[in-house]
Amino acid sequence: MKKVMCLILAAVMMAAMLAGCAQNGGNDASDGGSSDGKRVLTIGGHIRMYPNEEEYWQKVADDFMAENEDVEVVIKWNGSFEDVVESLQAAKMNNETIDIYSCGARYIRNTLVQAGMCVDLTELIEPYADRWIDGALESATLGGKIWALPMGSTGTVTFYYNMAMFDELGLEIPQTFDELVEVCRVIKEEKGITPILQQGSLAGYWPMWFMETYAQSSGHQSVENVEAFLSGDYDFTGEAEIQAFEMIKQFFDEGLIDTDSLNTDADGMRAAFAQGKSAMFFGGTWEYTNVMDVIGDSFEVGVFEFPEMIEGVTPQHGSGCGQSIFVPTLCNPENYDLIMRFIEFFTRPENCGPIVLAASELLPSINGIETSGDEFITYINSHHANSLVTYLDWVWPNEINDVVASNIPAVGAGYTTAEDAVQEIQSTYDRLVEEGYVYAWWDEWTEEDWAKVEPAFIPDTYGQ
Amino acid sequence: MFKQVSQRKKRLGSSAFPYVMTVPALILFTIFVIAPFIYGFYTSFYQWDGLSDMKYIGIKNYIYALQDETFRLSLKNTFVYAVVVTIFKNGIGLGLALLIANQIRGKAFCRTALYMPVTFSYVVVGVLWTWIYNPTFGILNGMLEWLGLDGLIQGWLSDPNIAIFSVAWVDIWKWIGFHMVLYLSALQSVPKTLYEAARIDGANKFDEFIHITIPQINSIIVLNVLLAITGAFVNNYNLVNVMTGGGPFNSTETALTYSVKTAFSYRNLGKANAMSIILFAIVFIIGFLQFKMMTKDAD
Structure with a gap:
């Protein structure tokens, strides 16, 4: 009897372990599908670092949902600032859908773009390029293409x-x-x-x-x-x-x-x-x-x-500019209109202002964001x-x-x-x-490589 | 006939039972150790950044790893670290066990106090000692100054000539209690009659130690050395990472820290896995040779 009990317990343990190790079956929200009949926009990024930054993001999401009642915005902050590449690697292996990702600009430039993780935003962002201060979008440009949108202070x-x-x-x-x-x-x-x-x-x-x-x-x-x-x-x-x-x-x-x-x-x-x-x-x-x-x-x-x-x-x-957002190639390809609708909404100075200023007030990347005039900021802005x-x-x-x-x-x-x-x-x-390092990787990319980062379609309107 | 079949079934059931009971542990071991190892070995033949498609390049990652000066330096540092740590953990551990094995006052307190660092995490220990070594606030240099030993004041973690030893000492300090306890249990199991007989034959303390204690506790020495040496090779990442990050000037870079850097900072997972396989092979060979040499007499 004891042996039978032991065997049953062993079987239960195995079942529990295997269940624990099993891949997440996913839910409507994370898969980019609909939830309660609404379209889902998934925003990802590392855990926020500055005071109230998370609340500011949630407010933007709530305001966007209020303006677009057919949309549900799901925000997922995962891992630390340095763990961005590993987080995206895990998301890719798990077939997760992420429509917009917010992280440090250096990781985008040095790793993610040439790994084919970023959608080419050049054409998508053209109607709103004047929202950024001079030179900001150039800092996110590699091989003549815009890969990310600077959303922070310099x-x-x-x-x-x-x-x-x-x-x-x-x-x-x-x-x-x-x-x-x-x-x-x-x-x-x-x-x-x-x-x-x-x-x-x-x-x-x-x-x-x-x-x-x-x-x-x-x-x-x-x-x-x-x-x-x-x-x-x-x-x-x-x-x-x-x-x-x-x-x-x-x-x-x-x-x-x-x-x-x-x-x-x-x-x-x-x-x-x-x-x-x-x-x-x-x-x-x-x-x-x-x-x-x-x-x-x-x-x-x-x-x-x-x-x-x-x-x-x-x-x-x-x-x-420390922080940027980009559209990962993990995005829901049917969501480009929604993604760009959110980006248009987000890049209005009154919406992104608190998030941009949460890090610092030095040279905000978006035009129209007002700074407080702190002495330190003023000195840096006038000298450096x-x-x-x-x-x-x-x-x-x-x-x-x-x-x-x-x-x-x-x-x-x-x-x-x-x-x-x-x-x-x-x-x-x-x-x-x-060992295979190429600086100008964009010159080496094949048509197939470029095809993977092209947006599935360019929306006619961003729903303004 | 029925009785024979039933007894055979019972015997089979009894002999299979222990194997069945190990299955959950085996599954865990396979999922978290064997499978990642095999996958790591497989990817060591590919150029891969972890995000884009893998490209087969044969054994080139092994060639790149061995051509990499920093990796060769990190292997050298790992050897130095392992030798220092193994000698001192065992030397001090055995010495303390010999002291505590005698009836001394406060034996229980000493044993507990010496064992306590074993329970601390590497991160806690690393941060603690980083502050002890700190040149501005650290109590080590402060104490040396107070004792008038200004000549001994060092940049414990900033001088590339001594930084690896400073880190190794922290590993030694953390683990001597563990080795001491193992030695202590071995010493307590040596029959007293052997010492009494030796004394009658005119042996002094040193003779007793060499001819009775060492042979009697040889199996524990083998175990302790094996644990210390393999631990020093494959368990130094947290400490080095917290205390020096491999610096200054790569003087504390070990094979582990460098392979992690290669994987997650340089995004070269294939090469990093090749480095890990090379390290595994080295540790396996050293462990095997050490085990064979130290158990030769027993065989």
Whole structure:
């Protein structure tokens, strides 16, 4: 009897396990089919990161449904910001339907477009292209086609500094590298602290330094040079590239920054800055809110541009609109009219405004969104905004980015030379090409590849 | 006749019963271990980013992996890590077991305290030690400074020459309690009479350790070394990822962290799977050789 019971239990366990592992049979909403006779529009994306952002999205969906009573909008936020590709991979394997997807622009540019996951939006968006600020849609263009719609604020990089400490020591905002050296000398003498402490254990932050120095050493040709390099038309071991690394080394050689930064993460950097154990750090404008949360009312925080390293060459800053939406090739092909109806509704400034501003108020990608006029925003918009170039890590592949990221502190701390660093970048590129990397993938695509990303039809009207 | 058939059926039923009972576990093992392994092996012959169509390229991914300098460096780092971790986990674990095996005060407390890190997750342990090693706030450098040992102050995770050892130490610290408990149980099972006989024959403590303790606990040593070495090869991802992310300058990049990076950051799943298969082959061979060598006498 006991054995029979055991066998029954084993059988039940197996059945339960197999049921648990079985593929989701799907429901009307996720399959893109109708639910209660309504047409379903499915919106996906990573879990929202900013305060109230999820509620703002839900409000847009509710307002859209109120305006279109025949439609049900289903929103699914899944995974973290970094998990976008894996989430879409899982959705594809599970045959899920997603009509619109919201995620970081870098993932779209670097991975999703060439993997054939994005629908070509060039023709679809044409009637409403003027809703975006100048240059915004260009940043989502590859091979002459528009693949995504920037729906966020534009981030850039800047030096943050402790205003109270600067005032106490009578320091002025430095414009050139020599002035920054002098500022740091005073801080070290008077306070006995490392002037600049970075979140250097996060390797991904180092290339931002290179983007600044390379913009100057290349005479404002950084993006063009990198594109030529990735196309095989430019050698990355030249004078401009070596000089860009050597400029960063100057920061270490002059004692502005030291190897402590290599062992410091974001929390450590912010804590040191908040406690006055460092006076400055170089970071993204997207960090402002988090930095202010840590500092509170302790002191005022100021920002200044990366200094001029070469006399007469003005700084240029890496930049890009962080968030975008795109139409995945996983969409319901019968839904193009609905998708575009939603996009038209969504890109009205009054509808997308709160979502765009939830991240930051810097240069919203949509025309007509009003910002609050915060001092920090005003400063960045008036100083940095005139000299922005595309983040290089949006142009080069992750392998190259990682080599740059690991070599910057290595050169700075003297573990390798600038010449060896650029040589390693070049040899990494050569290896990638041997392994099948193609920068201008759009030139290699077959008609069949293009057919997969063409919209099934162009709606006559977007239902405005 | 009927009785014979019935008895045979009963015997068959009895012998099949244990196999039937293992079926649920076998199904789970097949679904979550065997099937992914086979699929991983299969995809290692394809160029695949996980999203677009797979393209067959034969053994090229294996060639690309072995030509990749960072992968070769990561294999070297993995070996260094595994050797250091295996030696210290077992050395310290056995040493502590020998101490605790004697009747000392606070034995239960020591055993519990030393075992406690085993129960912590790698992420918690990694974050904890990252802060201990922190050059600005960390208590390690602070303590060295307080003791006047300024010369010993290091960039524990920022110096590429010592970062791998700093991470390895955390792994050792987490697991010595586990190895200590295994050794302790083995030591307690060694018959006391053997030591008494040895003492009568004039053996000192060292002789007893070499000629009685070691041979008597050999099976546990084999198990401990096998667990430590395979664990160090295939269970270092979380710790390295949390503490250094493979840096500085790839000095703590291990085969696991690099293959995960290749798969999910570089979107080269075929090459990443080839790396994993290479790592599996290495661990299999090392584990097999170690097991054979250490059980030679027993055979």
